[in-house]
Ligand SMILES: Nc1ncnc2c1ncn2[C@@H]1O[C@H](COP(=O)(O)OP(=O)(O)OP(=O)(O)O)[C@@H](O)[C@H]1O
């Protein structure tokens with residue numbers, strides 16, 4: 001009988017692995033024994049009703065919250081007790097459910113700040129690792145790669161909401177992460193803007209692993225190839241998009257039996 005290889009043997013080392021990860025807030029079990037593996041180039045989505053525990057799960061991955069039990073492995077290292085900045089330094093970036101740009105500054109100045117923030121200057125006070133010219137070059141490169149070159153001098157507050165959400169993702173890439181966590185990138189966007197976001201997300205570097213929280217099913221089916229359905233903190237079902245789309249259980253619970 002042929003031996004069935006585990007996913008890790010076929011696809012190398014997991015970028016992110018969650019093992020029986022749980023978080024309780026007092027009596028409320030917000031995340032319950034969640035298991036998940038993400039490999040380079042994966043596009044995975046987490047869906048679930050309001051309050052299902054999606055953002056809490058992201059906070060456990062990034063270290064904003066401490067797990068009650070279980071483990072978080074990033075690039076093969078157990079980071080369960082690590083603070084956020086140490087985890088990020090391994091090669092992880094995230095965006096938030098609400099925007100975090102500087103609206104009164106230009107797109108380029110926002111990019112400069114994002115690149116500057118990634119410079120490991122703290123330990124080499126006498127000589128910055130990147131010169132000002134290098135920081136500018138990196139900022140220009142980031143914006144050009146994402147098609148923002150023509151809007152470099154525009155004040156962020158004058159960008160459309162959709163453009164702002166895209167810019168946030170561009171800036172999250174300033175530290176060259178290998179894992180990107182996106183918390184509802186289409187929150188508050190019009191349907192046209194959401195479509196543009198989906199296109200933008202499909203254009204991201206194929207080597208990058210992306211974990212996406214999203215309410216908009218069209219976007220999920222457009223961008224992700226694997227979905228985990230979270231319900232009251234537990235993974236109710238996980239699988240390829242087609243499987244989830246057809247699941248009666250998921251329909252009943254997530255789509256209200258639509
Ligand atoms: N810091 C906290 N203290 C106490 N309870 C919390 C805290 N953060 C979240 N919760 C609770 O944990 C549950 C999960 O919340 P969470 O924000 O993770 O859900 P979500 O799936 O992201 O929801 P949404 O789709 O509305 O963004 C909710 O019942 C919420 O009220």
Ligand SMILES: [Mg+2]
Nearest residue numbers: 054055056097
């Ligand atoms: Mg949330």
